[in-house]
Amino acid sequence: MNLLDGKKTSETIQDEIAAEVAAIKEKGGKVPHLAAILVGNDGGSVTYVNNKVLACERIGFGSSLIRYEDTVTEEELLTKINELNNDNEVDGFIVQLPLPKHINTEKVIEAINPKKDVDGFHPTNVGRMVAGLPAYLPATPAGILQLLKRYEIETKGKHCVVVGRSNIVGTPMSILMSKCTYPGEATVTICHRNTVNLPFHTLQADILIVAVGKPGLITADMVKEGAVVIDVGTTRVPDATRKSGFRLRGDVDFENVAEKCSYITPVPGGVGPLTIAMLMTNTLRAAKKEVYG
Numbered sequence: 001m002n003l004l005d006g007k008k009t010s011e012t013i014q015d016e017i018a019a020e021v022a023a024i025k026e027k028g029g030k031v032p033h034l035a036a037i038l039v040g041n042d043g044g045s046v047t048y049v050n051n052k053v054l055a056c057e058r059i060g061f062g063s064s065l066i067r068y069e070d071t072v073t074e075e076e077l078l079t080k081i082n083e084l085n086n087d088n089e090v091d092g093f094i095v096q097l098p099l100p101k102h103i104n105t106e107k108v109i110e111a112i113n114p115k116k117d118v119d120g121f122h123p124t125n126v127g128r129m130v131a132g133l134p135a136y137l138p139a140t141p142a143g144i145l146q147l148l149k150r151y152e153i154e155t156k157g158k159h160c161v162v163v164g165r166s167n168i169v170g171t172p173m174s175i176l177m178s179k180c181t182y183p184g185e186a187t188v189t190i191c192h193r194n195t196v197n198l199p200f201h202t203l204q205a206d207i208l209i210v211a212v213g214k215p216g217l218i219t220a221d222m223v224k225e226g227a228v229v230i231d232v233g234t235t236r237v238p239d240a241t242r243k244s245g246f247r248l249r250g251d252v253d254f255e256n257v258a259e260k261c262s263y264i265t266p267v268p269g270g271v272g273p274l275t276i277a278m279l280m281t282n283t284l285r286a287a288k289k290e291v292y293g
């Protein structure tokens with residue numbers, strides 16, 4: 001078993017970006033600036049957004065964090081989004097999800113100018129991705145592609161089984177793995193809560209990508225010998241032995257599955273850190289006007 005070290009790969013990517021930022025500064029160009037809107041105090045969301053801001057500082061991006069109480073109105077959010085759309089200093093911004101129930105998430109996402117949608121969640125970017133046009137790719141699927149690429153994992157003609165059909169991970173991942181450029185060219189199966197006999201499908205997988213959010217869903221008997229296993233789940237589970245009171249668990253029963261597969265991502269230290277690196281990549285592309293000219 002080989003570990004797909006997301007933490008290390010994320011650091012490598014961030015170092016590459018930092019070098020580009022230094023070169024931009026040298027030439028007196030526009031330093032990339034990422035803004036993040038965070039609503040409420042959910043522990044996970046606060047950690048992820050803080051990690052994004054820290055990454056910006058590390059690689060020399062400008063950043064702003066805009067926080068609201070979870071009582072914020074949809075109108076207030078839409079006004080702020082409009083402001084960021086028109087702020088020439090800000091190259092890209094994200095609205096951390098999930099949002100409180102009284103806010104229409106689709107409406108919020110559609111209010112973001114696609115040119116600044118560095119999360120790649122706007123329907124324009126989703127459509128462009130599907131059509132194979134230049135687009136901001138959602139950070140988690142883009143991070144998984146980077147892992148496959150940098151570990152030189154063969155994907156052509158392989159059977160890739162994606163478990164989970166979220167707009168953010170499962171659905172875009174399945175599309176990207178079927179595309180005709182490396183790392184893609186795979187035969188793709190997508191499984192979800194209505195799938196009958198999930199193990200039948202997962203056992204066929206040469207590459208198994210799991211993004212469900214159910215700790216330990218994938219057990220060793222569901223994985224083919226020699227498979228590549230990518231675990232996207234990061235659920236906080238109570239753990240009294242930790243100072244924080246919780247630990248992160250993936251969707252894969254790591255200990256037992258690791259023995260069977262050729263490559264596997266750990267949780268933490270797998271896909272999560274790459275998500276941040278790819279958000280930085282998208283922000284750099286925004287500042288360089290690479291996607292929309």
Ligand SMILES: Nc1nc(=O)c2c([nH]1)NC[C@@H]1CN(c3ccc(C(=O)N[C@@H](CCC(=O)O)C(=O)O)cc3)C=[N+]21
Nearest residue numbers: 047048094095096097098119234268269270272273275
């Ligand atoms: N608009 C929006 N964009 C997102 O990209 C987005 C989002 N909303 N909502 C939630 C999910 C989740 N997500 C993660 C990012 C980093 C880690 C990460 O860095 N995880 C570390 C551990 C971090 C920790 O200590 O908790 C790891 O797996 O090693 C995980 C998950 C981004 N998301």
